[in-house]
Amino acid sequence: MTKIRVMLVDDQELLRVALRTVLSADERIEVTHDVTNGGDAIEVVRRHRLDVVLMDIRMPRVDGVAATAEIVRIAPATRVLMLTTFDDDELVVAAIRAGASGYLTKDVRPAVLAQAVCDVAAGTSALAPGVAATVLDLVRQAPMRRTAALDGLTPREVEIFGLLARGRSNSEICADLVLSENTVKSHVKAVLQKLGLRDRVHAVIHAYENGLA
Amino acid sequence: MTKIRVMLVDDQELLRVALRTVLSADERIEVTHDVTNGGDAIEVVRRHRLDVVLMDIRMPRVDGVAATAEIVRIAPATRVLMLTTFDDDELVVAAIRAGASGYLTKDVRPAVLAQAVCDVAAGTSALAPGVAATVLDLVRQAPMRRTAALDGLTPREVEIFGLLARGRSNSEICADLVLSENTVKSHVKAVLQKLGLRDRVHAVIHAYENGLA
DNA sequence: TCCCGTCTCACCCCTTCGGGTGAGGTCGGC
């Protein structure tokens, strides 16, 4: 049986050594490469066949998430296992969306780490317990990216948009905000125009697609 | 230090014995109860303080998902760890939504099981590798519950609903389906009426809220 | 066979909506 070919990607020399020691102790695993940043990792993936890339999410130059996206693009068969010092919600989601097969925190116990590498190599996934909770929460209540797909809107318009997204009619909005219907119509018009939306129906779609609902 | 109080819920005697043996071998864990169905489990939770409920998802009478929902309702501090023979996508999601803190398959290795019990007792979560993949997929591409929040709609109406959800106007729909606008309006009216929706805006909301978009 | 559900279409009516235009008031920065 051939060993699982693993590359380590971490800017910390000490940690790379530690990981190499831990993983090499497992007879199923062979650490074949060892680089310090995402850019180099991508180069290695381009030139060699790898089973698992164990990557720190925070690194100089090309960060872990970007590197992951590129790696899964050029080598779909190669699994990426994210490694981080803490379970940051946003990074977890970003990493998963980028195509990572797992997400572990660095306080993971050696045996678990080795097992996780084997798991992802086998095509399954691995989540650290602390991370799993985060991910489960996301499944429970659809994720909401609070970014501004509301660019250029004034505060009042954002408020109007929120009501539009909830399906309120103009007359309801004017009741909600104690405004004249004409004013509401003005705001709605401004919102649609600024966001380039055809009508309130598309405003609702826009809201959901951008996680504002 | 007090031990983690665990209840086993499984209709298979043999498995309960096995679980009890495995878990009792861990000094952090104490198996305090042992029942054969969801209804009994709920009763026990009502009367006793438990840390973790280890529950089979498939059981006669009250199934695991329903029991989980009830347990987390009446005892939010009690964690439910789902146990199943295979990782069924739908059940995983149902269990998570019901409030389960983890989901393991029965082929889990004893040490991992014990650790998982401790993990969820500590407030984190546990996912079997095979299950983790399923859950990650759900995070990657927004989950879609293909269940019928479309109850009572005819095939044609479902089709119309799909277009409504995408923000198509009546005239666009009539072009899409090669129908007269009057016909489209008839269908739209039927859809809104059957689903109890006020207008197409609410149809869009309905679609997103039920994962049909 | 008849009936019912479905799909199709028509016509009328009224409300809602979106676009256009204009305008008065407030507030903060230059």
Next chain:
DNA sequence: GCCGACCTCACCCGAAGGGGTGAGACGGGA
């Protein structure tokens, strides 16, 4: 003080949407 952004409101218009009603055609099940 002036200008600009913002909030407020008004009026008009035409298009789109939703409610009501009715009806012809088709097909499958009782």
